[in-house]
Amino acid sequence: MVARKPLIAGNWKMNLNHLEAIALVQKIAFSLPEKYYAKVDVTVLPPFTDIRSVQTLVDGDKLLLSYGAQDLSANDSGAYTGDVSGPMLAKLGCTYVAVGHSERRQYHAETDEVVNKKVRAAIKHGIKPILCVGEQLEVREAGGHIEHTTGQLIAALKGLKADQVKEVVVAYEPVWAIGTGRVATPADAEEVCAALRAALSDKYGAELAEATRVLYGGSVKSGNIAELVACDNVDGALVGGASLDGEEFTKLCALAAGGPLP
Numbered sequence: 001m002v003a004r005k006p007l008i009a010g011n012w013k014m015n016l017n018h019l020e021a022i023a024l025v026q027k028i029a030f031s032l033p034e035k036y037y038a039k040v041d042v043t044v045l046p047p048f049t050d051i052r053s054v055q056t057l058v059d060g061d062k063l064l065l066s067y068g069a070q071d072l073s074a075n076d077s078g079a080y081t082g083d084v085s086g087p088m089l090a091k092l093g094c095t096y097v098a099v100g101h102s103e104r105r106q107y108h109a110e111t112d113e114v115v116n117k118k119v120r121a122a123i124k125h126g127i128k129p130i131l132c133v134g135e136q137l138e139v140r141e142a143g144g145h146i147e148h149t150t151g152q153l154i155a156a157l158k159g160l161k162a163d164q165v166k167e168v169v170v171a172y173e174p175v176w177a178i179g180t181g182r183v184a185t186p187a188d189a190e191e192v193c194a195a196l197r198a199a200l201s202d203k204y205g206a207e208l209a210e211a212t213r214v215l216y217g218g219s220v221k222s223g224n225i226a227e228l229v230a231c232d233n234v235d236g237a238l239v240g241g242a243s244l245d246g247e248e249f250t251k252l253c254a255l256a257a258g259g260p261l262p
């Protein structure tokens, strides 16, 4: 069994201007001692307008956390008003980009086909997609959550070769748990994360599946991260609200690393 290093990704969503972004990254850098990074990878996903400021700070101070974006265009350049491309994000040093977040699917009508194109665009430009999948409450209540999430995963990876899929981080985010305070139980998270890994194994082989990080997201906080990452198939978290508070996010990262609190 491959030991997977947990990843904590802070998705800031549409919060914080570039000055507030600098203050938050400085707070995390100051509060989380370097030794923790041996046991946990930490990344932040600020809005596009903040990325250049975060890059300058991370590079200038040689910080150990990485950063990325919350979305990218499926296209490399051209007449796509308002979009930001993979080459632009790569030039800004982005390590990760979230793709297929339920808020993009809901408010921007992103289909599995669009998500597939975006996953390809990210990989093409050397950026690791954090591919989000997750079911609505009614799907879970009808018992269709495994079929729904594994279906989204396989559709988003359609046509990709194994050496491309190995760049992907998967994030299971049940829509009913996002921003609601209603966190999935560790057993719920483990069930779906294990099923996603099994789907990867069926399609791309056990070695790739064992090496792939599968995160959980949805109302993750310092109070529940330890029990989530204790699950065999949960390799970290995609954190929304709690990633906007430097102290809380630092605690959460330290606990994902196995503690103690700094």
Ligand SMILES: O=C[C@H](O)COP(=O)(O)O
Pocket (backbone or CB within 6 Å): 011, 101, 173, 177, 178, 179, 180, 181, 217, 218, 219, 220, 238, 239, 240, 241, 242
């Ligand atoms: O990307 C993060 C998720 O949507 C979770 O957000 P939340 O932690 O605010 O529930």
